[in-house]
Amino acid sequence: MGFDPVPYAIPGFVALILLEMLWARRRAPTAYEPRDTLTSLLLGLGSTVVGVAVAGALFAAATWLYQWRIYTFGWQWWVWGLAFVLDDLGYYIGHRLGHRVRWFWASHVNHHSSQHYNLSTALRQTWTGPVALSFVFRISLALAGFHPAMLATCAGFNLIYQFWIHTEAIGRCPRWFEAVMNTPSHHRVHHATNPRYLDRNFAGVFIVWDRLLRSFTPEDDTDPARYGITRQLGSFNLLWAAFHEWIAIVRDVRRAPWRAKWGYVWRLPGWSHDGSRETSDMIRERWLGRE
Secondary structure, rough: OOOHHHHHHHHHHHHHHHHHHHHHHHHHHOOOHHHHHHHHHHHHHHHHHHHHHHHHHHHHHHHHHHHOOOOOOOHHHHHHHHHHHHHHHHHHHHHHHHHHHHHHHHHHHHHOOOOOOOOHHHHHHOOHHHHOOOOOHHOOOHHHHHOOOHHHHHHHHHHOOOOOOOOOOOOOOOOOOOOEEOOOOHHEEEEEEEEOOOOOOOOOOOOOHHHOOOOOOOOOOOOOOEEEOOOOOOOOOHHHHHHHHHHHHHHHHHOOHHOOOOHHHHOOOOOOOOOOOHHHHHHHHHHHHHH
C-alpha cells in the first residue's frame, strides 16, 4: 500500500514537543495547558487507530479508481514531484471545503478546537474523516493515472511537513521561503479566530495555492492570533471534542423546518435559517465594515 513515512517520524514528533515544552517553560508559560495537551494527544491516538482501520479500504478505493485511469504515469522522479504537488492541491481543496461546508467542518473542527497553539495541536486530528468522505479530493488523482501507492506516500510526507508549522516558537521565515511554502506564521493565521484571519491560509505545504486562489492573509503583528473556534469548545472532554459538531448538526436538523434542514448540513458552519447565528463570512464582513 505504499511506504508510510509517518510512523518513522513519530519519535521526532515526540522529541520536538518535549523541546517546545522546555522553550515554553521559559518563554511562553501559557503555551501549554496539561488537560488541553492530553486531549490533543488522545485525539491523535484515536485518529491513528481509525487511520489504520480504514487504510485498506481507502487503498482499495484508490486502486478501483486507478483501473479506470485516464493516463498511466510511471515512477520517474518528476512524476513523484508532480504527484506531491497535485496531492497538495487536492489537500488545499478538501481543506478549504472543510471550512466552508458544515458536513466537512464537523470532521475537521476538532483540529481547531484548542485555544492553545503548539506542536501537540498538530496531533489533534479527526476520528470521523472516513464518515465525512473528505479523502475523495486526494484519491481522485488515481483516476488521473498516479499509482495509489505513490499517492499514499506523498500524503504521508505532506502530513509530516505540516507538523512543524504548529508552533509559536518560530517567528517569520525568510521572505523567499514564505512566498512559496506554508510556515508557522501563515498557519497561525489559519488557526486564529480574529475576524481578519477567519477562513484564510488553507495550504498544506505550498502557500502558493492561497496566493493564487485569493485566500491568503499575512500575519499582522498588531493583531496577535487568538486561537480556537468562534464558539469555543469549553471542555476537555475527549468524546465531546471528537463529536460535538456532529451532535450539533443532528440537533439542528431535527429542530429546523423542512425547507431548512439540508442547509444545516451543507451550508457554511454557523448558518441558520432565521439569521440567529453568524457565519465566518458575516463576522469578517462586519469587521471589514468597521475598518
